[in-house]
Amino acid sequence: MPRPAILAAALSLAVAQLSAAATQAANVILFVGDGMDDQQVTIARDYLKGARGELLLDSMPVRGAVQILTVEDSTAGKPVYVADSANTATSLATGQVTSRGRIATSAGDDRDLVTIVELAQGAGLRTGIVTTASVTDATPASFAAHISYRLCENPGSMVDITVSGVELGGCEQDLKASGGPGSISEQLATSGLDVLLGGGAKHFEPPVEGGEQSVARLAQVEGFSVVRSRENLLAAQPGERLLGLFSASTMPVRLQGEGGRSAEAPEPSLLNRVHPYLGSVTLPEPMRCEPNPDAAGLPSLKEMTDVALQQLSHDNDRGFFLMVESASIDKQSHERKPCGSIGELEQLEEAVASAMAFAESHPDTLILVTADHSQAAQLVPQRSMFEQYTIPVYTTGKMARIITPEGSLMGVNYATNDFGYEEHTGANVPLYANTAAAGRVKPFQRQPELFGIMREYLGL
Amino acid sequence: MPRPAILAAALSLAVAQLSAAATQAANVILFVGDGMDDQQVTIARDYLKGARGELLLDSMPVRGAVQILTVEDSTAGKPVYVADSANTATSLATGQVTSRGRIATSAGDDRDLVTIVELAQGAGLRTGIVTTASVTDATPASFAAHISYRLCENPGSMVDITVSGVELGGCEQDLKASGGPGSISEQLATSGLDVLLGGGAKHFEPPVEGGEQSVARLAQVEGFSVVRSRENLLAAQPGERLLGLFSASTMPVRLQGEGGRSAEAPEPSLLNRVHPYLGSVTLPEPMRCEPNPDAAGLPSLKEMTDVALQQLSHDNDRGFFLMVESASIDKQSHERKPCGSIGELEQLEEAVASAMAFAESHPDTLILVTADHSQAAQLVPQRSMFEQYTIPVYTTGKMARIITPEGSLMGVNYATNDFGYEEHTGANVPLYANTAAAGRVKPFQRQPELFGIMREYLGL
Numbered sequence: 063m064p065r066p067a068i069l070a071a072a073l074s075l076a077v078a079q080l081s082a083a084a085t086q087a088a089n090v091i092l093f094v095g096d097g098m099d100d101q102q103v104t105i106a107r108d109y110l111k112g113a114r115g116e117l118l119l120d121s122m123p124v125r126g127a128v129q130i131l132t133v134e135d136s137t138a139g140k141p142v143y144v145a146d147s148a149n150t151a152t153s154l155a156t157g158q159v160t161s162r163g164r165i166a167t168s169a170g171d172d173r174d175l176v177t178i179v180e181l182a183q184g185a186g187l188r189t190g191i192v193t194t195a196s197v198t199d200a201t202p203a204s205f206a207a208h209i210s211y212r213l214c215e216n217p218g219s220m221v222d223i224t225v226s227g228v229e230l231g232g233c234e235q236d237l238k239a240s241g242g243p244g245s246i247s248e249q250l251a252t253s254g255l256d257v258l259l260g261g262g263a264k265h266f267e268p269p270v271e272g273g274e275q276s277v278a279r280l281a282q283v284e285g286f287s288v289v290r291s292r293e294n295l296l297a298a299q300p301g302e303r304l305l306g307l308f309s310a311s312t313m314p315v316r317l318q319g320e321g322g323r324s325a326e327a328p329e330p331s332l333l334n335r336v337h338p339y340l341g342s343v344t345l346p347e348p349m350r351c352e353p354n355p356d357a358a359g360l361p362s363l364k365e366m367t368d369v370a371l372q373q374l375s376h377d378n379d380r381g382f383f384l385m386v387e388s389a390s391i392d393k394q395s396h397e398r399k400p401c402g403s404i405g406e407l408e409q410l411e412e413a414v415a416s417a418m419a420f421a422e423s424h425p426d427t428l429i430l431v432t433a434d435h436s437q438a439a440q441l442v443p444q445r446s447m448f449e450q451y452t453i454p455v456y457t458t459g460k461m462a463r464i465i466t467p468e469g470s471l472m473g474v475n476y477a478t479n480d481f482g483y484e485e486h487t488g489a490n491v492p493l494y495a496n497t498a499a500a501g502r503v504k505p506f507q508r509q510p511e512l513f514g515i516m517r518e519y520l521g522l
Numbered sequence: 523m524p525r526p527a528i529l530a531a532a533l534s535l536a537v538a539q540l541s542a543a544a545t546q547a548a549n550v551i552l553f554v555g556d557g558m559d560d561q562q563v564t565i566a567r568d569y570l571k572g573a574r575g576e577l578l579l580d581s582m583p584v585r586g587a588v589q590i591l592t593v594e595d596s597t598a599g600k601p602v603y604v605a606d607s608a609n610t611a612t613s614l615a616t617g618q619v620t621s622r623g624r625i626a627t628s629a630g631d632d633r634d635l636v637t638i639v640e641l642a643q644g645a646g647l648r649t650g651i652v653t654t655a656s657v658t659d660a661t662p663a664s665f666a667a668h669i670s671y672r673l674c675e676n677p678g679s680m681v682d683i684t685v686s687g688v689e690l691g692g693c694e695q696d697l698k699a700s701g702g703p704g705s706i707s708e709q710l711a712t713s714g715l716d717v718l719l720g721g722g723a724k725h726f727e728p729p730v731e732g733g734e735q736s737v738a739r740l741a742q743v744e745g746f747s748v749v750r751s752r753e754n755l756l757a758a759q760p761g762e763r764l765l766g767l768f769s770a771s772t773m774p775v776r777l778q779g780e781g782g783r784s785a786e787a788p789e790p791s792l793l794n795r796v797h798p799y800l801g802s803v804t805l806p807e808p809m810r811c812e813p814n815p816d817a818a819g820l821p822s823l824k825e826m827t828d829v830a831l832q833q834l835s836h837d838n839d840r841g842f843f844l845m846v847e848s849a850s851i852d853k854q855s856h857e858r859k860p861c862g863s864i865g866e867l868e869q870l871e872e873a874v875a876s877a878m879a880f881a882e883s884h885p886d887t888l889i890l891v892t893a894d895h896s897q898a899a900q901l902v903p904q905r906s907m908f909e910q911y912t913i914p915v916y917t918t919g920k921m922a923r924i925i926t927p928e929g930s931l932m933g934v935n936y937a938t939n940d941f942g943y944e945e946h947t948g949a950n951v952p953l954y955a956n957t958a959a960a961g962r963v964k965p966f967q968r969q970p971e972l973f974g975i976m977r978e979y980l981g982l
Contacts (some may be wrong), residue, residue: 146907438900440947441896447946466601472728473604487561490563
C-alpha cells in the first residue's frame, strides 16, 4: 500500500474509532410510569399544577404515542388487546411481543429474549435499574432476568404459587435443578447490574436454590454492596455496585387519601334500592390527599435516580443504560387510590427533572418517558352531568371526589370490575422525550420499537 | 421623499401586500372527533387496522396533546375538570374558556364571544361547517352562533325546554323579542356561512320567531340552496351556498352491533347474587359489527367534506376556514355502542384523507384533527385479568365483547354511571396535524390555544 493510502486508511480507522467512542459514551435513561395513561396524567396535572397548569412531562420537547402489543401464549399467538407489566416491560427491554405474565421469554416456546441490559453490558456499558416496586417485580425483572412467570420472584416461590388460596402456577422449568436460571431474585443477584434500587427485600431473604446462603448474601458475593436505608444509599461511594432494598416489598407511596381513604361506592337510599328512578344517593364525601406516614424516611424515586446517575456516570467513558420505574401509579389505581397514583406521578416528575438536569451536562443522553399500559382510573364529573334529571345518577363502581389545591372537586371513577383489584385498560400510552429523541421518536410507534430506538442510540 | 426612498417604500408596500395576499390564501381545516380520546382511537385502530396496524391519524406527521378547560358558570368561575361539547367547541372557536352548555358566550356574564368563522368572514374568507350531528348541535353551533344554552336549537325550543318530563332551562334572554339573536337554527340561517352540511332538518321546520316562514325558508331567502339528499349534494354547482340537511336530527351512524346490540350487563348466577364469592357469571356474547341499514343512501362524512372543499376552494384566492365534525364517536359512546363509535372514527379517517389530498394540491392548508373531550368507553380485557381466581369477576357496568376482523375478542366497558347516557371524562385529548402545523403545534397545549394557532395561520 503506498504511503498516502496507508495514511488515509489510518485516518479512516481513527475516525471510525472516534465515532465508535462517541457512540459508546451515549447514555439512555428510560422512565416507565407504570399504568401512566392520559387519564392518570390529567388527574395528576389537575391536582399538582391546576387545570391550567403544566407538568414537566408536558414541557418536554418531543411527544408521541405508543401502541401496546401482547398475544396469547402460543408461538403464533393471536392479538390480545390488554396487556400487563410483564409482557410490556419485555417489549421495552427486548423489542419482542410476548404474552402476559412472561419476563423476557417468548410466548409459547419460552425462549430467553436478549435484553437491552445484557446488550449494554456486553458492550461494556454500565447498567442500572431503579424502581419503587420490588426490584423483582415484573417491570424491573424483564430488563435483567428471564422466567416464564412473573410471580417466581424468589427461590421460595418457584412452584405451586398460591395467592389467597388460589393456585396460580409456577416456574418448574426455570429451577436450577431443571437446568434453568433460578428465580428472579437469584438472577438479579448474578446479573452484573451496577445499580439495582427499590423494594423487595423479602425476596432476597430465602436461601438460594440448593444452598444455604441467602440471595442477599449471594449478591454480596457477586460484588454488590447491599444498602437498606436512605442514609446508606446517600453515602454510597462512587464505583460501588449497589443493591438497595428499602422495604420488604413495594415501597410505600408518598400520598394517600385523607385518613387512608380509597374510592368508595356511592350509597343509594333505601327507596333507590327499590327502584332506580326513586329515592336519592349519597356520593362519597370529598377528601384531600395527605402524606402517607409509611413513606417517611424512605429514599424518594428522585434520590434513588440521583444516586444511580452518579454511580453510572462516575469515571465512565463508555455510557450507560438506566431504567427508572414509578411503579405504583398502576398499583394504587388497581386498589382505587387516586391520591396514591398522583403522588407517584409526582415522584416520576421529580426523577425526570433530575435526568433532564443530568442531560444538560451530558448531552449524549437520550431520555424517554412512557407508560407500559393504561389503567382503570377515569377522571369523571364529580357530580353527574345529568344531575338536572330528577333521578339519582351515580357510578356502579367506586369513586373519589378529591379536593384539589385550587379549590375545586375532581371525580375519579374505578369501575372495570367488582374484584379487589381493577383491570388494566388497552389504550395507547403517551411518550415524552428530550431533544436527543428528535428524529428518532415518531408521532406513533408500537411499544417494541422503543427498544430499537434505545439500542440504536447506544450503538448496540 | 427622494426617488430611491420612494422606490424602496413602494417595494416594501408591494412585499407587504404580497405577504398579505399569501396569508389570505391560506386555508384551515379543523376536524373534531367528538369524544375521540386515546381509548376510542385504540378501540378503532384495533378493530379497523388490527393491533399492529396504523390509522391515518397515526401516520400524520405532527402530534400533540390538548388539555381541556372549563369553569363554573360565573365570571370568575372555578375550574371544572370534565367538559361538554358546547364549552369545548367554544374554546376551539373563540379561544375563550366558558362553562358547560354555553355556545360562544362567556361564563357568568353571557357576553357573545367572537368566533373564528366570524373573523374569517370579516376578512373575506369563505367558511364552512360539516357535521354528522344536527348542524344546530353544540359543536357546529359554537362556530357560528351565540346562545346561553345549547338546547335552544330552534325557535320552538327557546323557553321551558323539557326532556323526559324534566325542565332543563331555556334562553329567554336570547329571544329576538328580548333583543337577542334568536335560536341556533335562526342564527345559522343568517350566518353567512358558505357551506353548512349535516343533520337537524327538524330544527329548520318551525316558523321563525315572530314570523310565519320556516327557518329553512329564511335560509333560502338569505341565499342558501337547501339540499336534502346525497344526490342533490353531489350535484351542487360551484359557487352555490349550501345548507345540507340530510336527516331529521343526528345522522344515522355507519356501523352497529350485530342485530343492533349495545354493550350489556354481565349476568351473574343466582348464587352469585347471594354472595360475590359464589356462583358464576355469564359475560355478554361476543358480537360482530355490521352496517347500520339506517345509514344507507346518506352522504358519508367524506362526501360532505369533499363537497365542502370544492365549494370553499372554487375560484377563491382569499382562503377559507372549514370545521368538520364526526359527532357520534361521542354520541354512540354515551349510548354504549362501541361499533357505532368505531364506524364514526372510520368516517373521520376518510374525511381526513380527503383533506390531506386537498392539502397536497393546496400547500397553504393547515389541517388539525383533535377531540373536544374524552369519553366513557374503556378498552378492557374481554375476560378479567383475574379469572384465575375462582370467584366470578366482572364489570358492574355494561360491556361488549367484539369479534375483531383479525379474529380476537376486544372488550369495551362503559361504567361511569347507571343512567341511560354515560358521562364524559376529563383526560387530555390527542391532536394530529399536517406538516403545515410544524412549529405551530406544541407537544402540549390547552384547548383554547388551538384557536390562536388557526387564527394566526389565517392571518386574522
